[in-house]
Amino acid sequence: MKEEIVRFGVSLPRKLKEDFDRIMKKKGYRNRSKFIADLVRKLLVEEEWEKGKEVVGVILLIYNHHQRELVEKILDIQHHNTKNILSTQHIHLDRENCLEITIVRGKPGKLQKLWGELGSLKGVKFSNFLPATTGKHLI
Ligand code: NI
Structure with a gap:
């Protein structure tokens, strides 16, 4: 149409x-x-x-994978939030630094909380969040 x-x-x-x-x-x-x-x-x-409609977003993390228990903590949070996580991509930037993007979907408050949980972990050097849309309400 x-x-x-x-x-x-x-x-x-x-x-x-x-x-x-x-x-x-x-x-x-x-x-x-x-x-x-x-x-x-x-x-x-x-x-x-x-x-508070259902939205999507992208969580970006830059972290040092040598930081004690950090990778385990990230994986633990991801495994506890499979309802909201659509996909994760991990790139090894160099010997110690990793870039990880997690594509999330759900209620805004829930996604922002998830970003906060991941971004505030010890060893995360930088994190950012891109709020986006399911596209359902746009033409
Ligand atoms: Ni890595």
Whole structure:
């Protein structure tokens, strides 16, 4: 089913419009409509998170696998959360450092707690979380 496209006019202060075009180009967009649509979608994903809908996310960990018991603790947390973990990918960066991404799905609060549990383990040098969407509520 093809979605109907509607047009609408936008009024902006000149400086703001210049900033808009500058940022749009910097991000690699060549089309204002596509840029605005993606900005709105970003806000819709934020709303999904605020409303506590089922969402997906990516947990990134950088850690030293020589840290005592760290790998066991990470595996233990992952085995206790199989309902929320879709996939894990592990990359050995060098002799001691590992990068691990875990793709998670569930309620926002649960996923953020899981990130906190993993990211706060001793030996984790860096962690980050990318909130995303199941895509069900977006076109
Ligand atoms: Ni490794």
